[in-house]
Amino acid sequence: xxxxxxxxxxxxxxxxxxxxxxxxRIQRPVYNETVIxxxxxxxxxxxxxxxxxxxxxxxxxxxxxxxxxxxxLPILTWLPSYPVKKxxxxxxxxxLSTGVVQLPQxxxxxxxxxxxxxxxxxxxxxxxxxxTFFGTSRHVSIGTFxxxxxxxxxxxxREAPDNDFLSAxxxxxxxxIDVRGRDAKRIEVAVMVTTLVGIIxxxxxxxRFGFVAIYxxxxxxxxxxxxxxxxxVISQLKYLLGVETQRFSGPLSAIYVSLNNVRNKxxxxxxxxxxxxxxxxxxxxxxxxxxxxxxxxxxIPIPGEIIIVIVSTGVSYGLSLSKxxxxxxxxxxxxxxxxxxxxxxxxxxxxxxxxxxxxxxxFSMDISLAKIFALKYGYSVDGNQELxxxxxxNFIGSFFQTFSVTSSMSRSLVQESTGGKTxxxxxxxxxxxxxxxxxxxxxxxxxxxxxxxxxPALWRTSKIELAIWLAAFVASVLLGxxxxxxxxxxxxxxxxxxxxxxxxxxIMGHVPDTGLYCDVDxxxxxxxxxxxxxxxSNSSIYFANSDLYVNTLKEKTGIxxxxxxxxxKYKDEAVTHEVLPQDYVVVEDQKNGQLGNRQGDSNSxxxxxxxxxxxxxxxxLDWTAATFIDSVGxxxxxxxxxxxxxVDVRVVIACCNRNLLVELDDLQFFxxxxxxxxxxxxxxxxxxxxxxxxxxxxxxxxxxxx
Numbered sequence: 001x002x003x004x005x006x007x008x009x010x011x012x013x014x015x016x017x018x019x020x021x022x023x024x025r026i027q028r029p030v031y032n033e034t035v036i037x038x039x040x041x042x043x044x045x046x047x048x049x050x051x052x053x054x055x056x057x058x059x060x061x062x063x064x065x066x067x068x069x070x071x072x073l074p075i076l077t078w079l080p081s082y083p084v085k086k087x088x089x090x091x092x093x094x095x096l097s098t099g100v101v102q103l104p105q106x107x108x109x110x111x112x113x114x115x116x117x118x119x120x121x122x123x124x125x126x127x128x129x130x131x132t133f134f135g136t137s138r139h140v141s142i143g144t145f146x147x148x149x150x151x152x153x154x155x156x157x158r159e160a161p162d163n164d165f166l167s168a169x170x171x172x173x174x175x176x177i178d179v180r181g182r183d184a185k186r187i188e189v190a191v192m193v194t195t196l197v198g199i200i201x202x203x204x205x206x207x208r209f210g211f212v213a214i215y216x217x218x219x220x221x222x223x224x225x226x227x228x229x230x231x232x233v234i235s236q237l238k239y240l241l242g243v244e245t246q247r248f249s250g251p252l253s254a255i256y257v258s259l260n261n262v263r264n265k266x267x268x269x270x271x272x273x274x275x276x277x278x279x280x281x282x283x284x285x286x287x288x289x290x291x292x293x294x295x296x297x298x299x300i301p302i303p304g305e306i307i308i309v310i311v312s313t314g315v316s317y318g319l320s321l322s323k324x325x326x327x328x329x330x331x332x333x334x335x336x337x338x339x340x341x342x343x344x345x346x347x348x349x350x351x352x353x354x355x356x357x358x359x360x361x362x363f364s365m366d367i368s369l370a371k372i373f374a375l376k377y378g379y380s381v382d383g384n385q386e387l388x389x390x391x392x393x394n395f396i397g398s399f400f401q402t403f404s405v406t407s408s409m410s411r412s413l414v415q416e417s418t419g420g421k422t423x424x425x426x427x428x429x430x431x432x433x434x435x436x437x438x439x440x441x442x443x444x445x446x447x448x449x450x451x452x453x454x455x456p457a458l459w460r461t462s463k464i465e466l467a468i469w470l471a472a473f474v475a476s477v478l479l480g481x482x483x484x485x486x487x488x489x490x491x492x493x494x495x496x497x498x499x500x501x502x503x504x505x506x507i508m509g510h511v512p513d514t515g516l517y518c519d520v521d522x523x524x525x526x527x528x529x530x531x532x533x534x535x536x537s538n539s540s541i542y543f544a545n546s547d548l549y550v551n552t553l554k555e556k557t558g559i560x561x562x563x564x565x566x567x568x569k570y571k572d573e574a575v576t577h578e579v580l581p582q583d584y585v586v587v588e589d590q591k592n593g594q595l596g597n598r599q600g601d602s603n604s605x606x607x608x609x610x611x612x613x614x615x616x617x618x619x620x621l622d623w624t625a626a627t628f629i630d631s632v633g634x635x636x637x638x639x640x641x642x643x644x645x646x647v648d649v650r651v652v653i654a655c656c657n658r659n660l661l662v663e664l665d666d667l668q669f670f671x672x673x674x675x676x677x678x679x680x681x682x683x684x685x686x687x688x689x690x691x692x693x694x695x696x697x698x699x700x701x702x703x704x705x706x
Contacts, residue, residue: 030688033661033679071385075133093299098411102128102143104305105411111239112149112232113403114156114186120144122338123402127393134389136381137370141411142393146445147228148362148404150235151481152190154253155354159347160185188344189351190403195343196355197404198395201363201387210383216364219458219465220488222451223472224361227484229448230254230477236442240277251479280308280439288443308439340399357482362394362406363387369407464495503539505552508622508683515684517622531615532690533557534654534683536622541633549633550640559616561643568647616649618690622683624655634667641674650693652678654686 031040070077102124110120124143131142165182204212234254287304295301363386370381394404458466471491476484506519509526517534518526528534535553539545554560621637629637641651656664656679670676680686 030685030692031681032685032689033656033676033681036681037676071382072388073133074136074382074385078138098141102141102408102411104309105408106144107309109144109146109149110403112146112153112235113144113190114153115190115403116183116187119187119190119401119403122400123397123405126397126400126402127405130393130396131389134385134392136385136389137366137373137407138379139373139377139412140366140369140407142366142390142407143405143411144403145362145365145406145408146232146448147225147365147481148358148406150228150232151354151358151361152193152403153235154480154482155193155351156186156189159189159350187401189347191398191401192343192345192347193351193355193358194394194398194402194404195345196348196351197359197362198391198393198398200356200359201391202395203391204359204363205384205387205391208384210367210385210387212360212363215489215492216360217465217468217492218368219454219469220472220492221364221368222454223469224476224481224485224488225365225448226451227473227476228481229445231481232445233442239273240439240442241274251483253480254477276312277439280312281443284308284439284443285446288446304443338401341401343398354482357485358404361481361485362404363390366390366407369412373412464499468492468495497544500539500542501545501548503537503545503625505535505537505556507556508534508536510687515682517683529687529691531617531694532620532687533559533616533618534620534622534687536624538625540626540628541637542628542630543632546633546636550636553619553621553640557616557619559614559619559644559647559649561647561649564614564647614647614649617694618650618652619644620683620686620690621651621653622655623653623657623660626656626660629660629663629667631667634664634669638669638674641678650690652680652686652690654680654683 029035103121106120106124107117108120110117110123113119127142135142160182162177162182165178165185166176204210231254284304287302287307291298291301291304367381367383367386370386374381390406394402397405454469455466458469468488468491472484472488475487475491478484479487506521507528508517509520509523509528510517511523511525512527519536520526520528533556535556537549537552539549541549644651661679664670680689
């Protein structure tokens, strides 16, 4: 048939009323892939050589140098045009408000990191300044974060346990801990972990690995951070109760700590410490509720944390709580900043795995918050530059004795709610008992525990995402944050494999007076076309699901070539042994498994007809959802087409995208016996072809490739 495309007409209906619609009208021949390749599309020739591509890639120009400088130092994109009158006051207020929250949090989170509280102050200063120059988000607050601090503390305690620093007291022969030596070792471990975290993040950023955040799906992150909050609360119970407990790390550490506190330590609870802690908890919770309820009326949030620090320090000093009531205090906090010192690189081999986990978790928390604020305020963030910015904050900061940082949800919300516009707010920053710091930590985790509300919501919307949330939570609580993260990611990847191995499949039907095809089981208007089965699957075809795809195809269409072959064999045997009148001659007409009789020389008009094996003459594979295919999948489809051809069922392919066609060419899917004639650009093209071919079957017998 001569393939000449007729005129295409796209007309608009008269727009006299509000209900007028655009009319899409097109008249053209039925296309298959052979026609498209020979008459419609010609692939462009790429004349650029590899050397030319490399030369273009590394060609230097002032424009490219400026782009590189702006991408590496995002501050240059907004600071020269900073609107002082419009933004300065809001940024100053926001910076002071965020700093008021960050400083006591730094003291508190240092306890989670198993280092002296002053190192939390260092970690709240240097990284904040560095992120101002290298970060791409205008609203996140960089500094200490409970989850990251807890992960570092777990590593520090593992590498420097209390048992390694026991010394016998000469007077009573009782064991005591060399606190100074233990803390010095833990500081070494925390600083080295931070150095490695920085190096890993910088390398990943330079290698453009910002996309790794996509593997940390939101349900996984929320389940993981909720579990981390459980670890944080459990670790703070000893400060709230005023008791000394052994710190566990590794799998089941949360269970060990909980049982140890409940079984052994509750009877020895320090009552004054517990009362002070509960008072701090209630006060901070009330302040948080008031800040949330009146956030639009308050110029700045009520600084509950700093009030607690000031009041608890005064009460502790005035009432001699440490001396008279054995209330544990932080002790002396040194003034000034430390001189830069090099980390202890001899610890590197033991800390590499932990550092990688902390680097990924820290980045995922940062990029998640950064994207939320960027979407809300209409700007963009660069995942790769965020990796580099965090890496520099951690790497350079580690030389000044900081521990690993990331963005904080609570502080970022404070900064945003107080009107912060840019990272200029970071330039505005400026004897407490431990139970007050524990109360600060616990109250700041209330937002994390609200994530339990995800469970009923996910139950209604997505059972698989609920499974990811629960797997991340349970694994992280029981196995610890490092192993829990690995298990969570592995489980999330398994759900992807499960979805591709168990896709939704359907038989499509035509919607009258349209070119649309929909699931016949889902829509009343969709009707199957007689003699044609249109099979759709929401999946690509590869080694893991190719067998399932073919089996589902046979099940959904109700046509199994093996069964039809067996049925044909039985019918052939029945016809061969059947006794017929002498004036009939049996002639086998092998079209779609139908055996017919043709009248012989006798004048009798009677004939013997046998029922066809199948009323279906064509199957259309709708590959709209298929994005790739491998060699195993291609072989499975090719064999299925051949199997159906043996029982005179034509199989064609529709809606195959151009990239997938290139893969089929590379896999040598098309041959002389199976040409590109079986591929059609739309389902409608395929349907028209199958109807036409079947109507002319008597004159031109069809095969699987027509």
